[in-house]
Amino acid sequence: MMKKIILILTMMTGLLLAEELSIDEIVKKIDKAEQVESSFSIGKQIITTSSGKKRTLEMESYSKDKNDKQLMIYTAPVRVKGDKILMLNDGDDIWFYTPKTDRIRHLASHAKKKKVQGSDFSYEDMNSGNLGKDYNCILLGVEKTAGRECYKLELSPKPSGPHYSKLILWADTERFITLRIDYYEDDELLKRLTISDVQKISERWVALKMVMKNLQEGGETVMEMSEMELNIEIADKIFTTNNLKKH
Secondary structure: OHHHHHHHHHHHHHHHHHHOOOHHHHHHHHHHHHOOOEEEEEEEEEEEOOOOOEEEEEEEEEEEOOOOEEEEEEEEOOOOOOOEEEEEOOOOEEEEEEOOOOEEEEOOHHHHHOEOOOOOOEHHHHOOOOHHHHEEEEEEEEEEEOOEEEEEEEEEEOOOOOOOOEEEEEEEOOOOOEEEEEEEEOOEEEEEEEEEEEEEEOOEEEEEEEEEEEOOOOOEEEEEEEEEEEOOOOOHHHHOHHHHOOO
């Protein structure tokens, strides 16, 4: 009986908290918390296949204009060194460059769901996006995840949005940082992203670790940032296709 009472009180508390803000207000706060004017980071991707084989890629990343412009440059190992991914217009336009061929390739819309460098992140997963622009959002309630009270949202992509049929997203009710995303195709759960190591940098809450689990194939990719700077001067010219061939 006592357990049932505690459960009811917890649910009521969650509903009251959820009613404090409208869904539009919650979405705006999440977008505001996760979109910075500019950033630079150094990090790595640790890719583990379903057979347990591991490989590590190192990279530098730049962003500007609230993530409207993004550039990723792979620095190691030798096999991928110099590969670059440029994303513009909130990820609607993506270019890939590799020094192996010295060619720049513009990705067609259907190619955005392909894996990046064999990882469990697709090209469109790498784009932080804009919830208000890309999705129709429904508030499902408040639920605890990773020890934090979170708004639980159901996201249905708009026609110009990602290819998934829906996403379920958990965002911290205090910091408005996303802590988990479940990716669905129809009603089938494909992947799960968990986000952790949230730290305050330049008065902004930033997550430095992301783990994408492929629930269909069994692999996972860990992304960890060892260095990050926010709101710094970055020249516009680095976010151009002409710059991709420069070393």
